[in-house]
Amino acid sequence: MSDHGFRDFYYHGSAFNNDQDQQSFGGETDSIYRVSPSSVDPPYMNMSFSDCLHTTSMDYGSLEKAFGLSPSSSEVFSSLEGGNRTTRQQVGKEDLGGNTADVIGTPNSSISSSSSEAGCEEDSDKSKKDGGESSKKGNKAKTKGEKKQREPRFAFMTKSEVDHLEDGYRWRKYGQKAVKNSPYPRSYYRCTTQKCTVKKRVERSFQDPSTVITTYEGQHNHPLPTTLRGSAAGLFPPSMLTQSPLGGPSFPPELFMQMPNYHHQMHTQATAGSIFAQNVSPFQQYVHQHHVPDYGLLQDMVPSRFLKHEP
DNA sequence: CGTATTTGACCGGCGC
């Protein structure tokens, strides 16, 4: 993408333009929509994110409604997963767990997503282990016979220096693996809140090292921790912070922060409080790049250390 | 000393 690439908005499907990323990310290639923020805002803001997710993950038609765009005016880089399984086979066996996740672009990043079961549908493919808990070595048997249900996933790409973006929740790293065909490792995080089985994976794009691919899996069954610095708890509309009524994945606050004109939305429907968690580098970048008018306000809301130019 | 991270081993699914 060109200079304006940062403002492009990619929706659904992998925004990876290369095989490497597709493979490492899971090989699930749905479709990619690229639209300008301006065309996205209005319709998008009238929907809950989950609505958008679900809607968009269904078909182009819905997507058009959701984003006010039409396939003709956007670029489709690959086919929808449901309609074209060959894509997956071609790309590779690796996957995001047999599903795709929805990906959304950020102001200064492109987002791709894949969500084959954003609707909480059962995993048709392979079912992975995990099960959320009780999966210890030794007694992993647990749900034998029962098919493990796959959590909805949501992935997005972010231009960021830091691998682990703050999103308001507390995460505990429980693993790291080398990614095939990529010099960058993939890190596995789990929400530290008890009984919350949400997980997320973070990896850096091989083709574009400045891009971080974050994949969320599951839904938070609790509000944002209030202990966060620059806490974002209570500042996001419930629909954004908790599981969606449709059963889709909950949206990571960081995503909103990175969404084009997100600050407008915040001013509109939520208290323009300290919605930003710590280390929101992408947002910071966005702020710097686009000279967000509310910058002054941000300083009031966000600890200066978070706004200062980074590393 | 409690908590978080690191890291090698292990598990289970899948392709061949």
Add this chain to the structure above:
DNA sequence: GCGCCGGTCAAATACG
């Protein structure tokens, strides 16, 4: 059946 691979566990280690 075997090997590969993604994902997870958990002991060791680091960090506050």
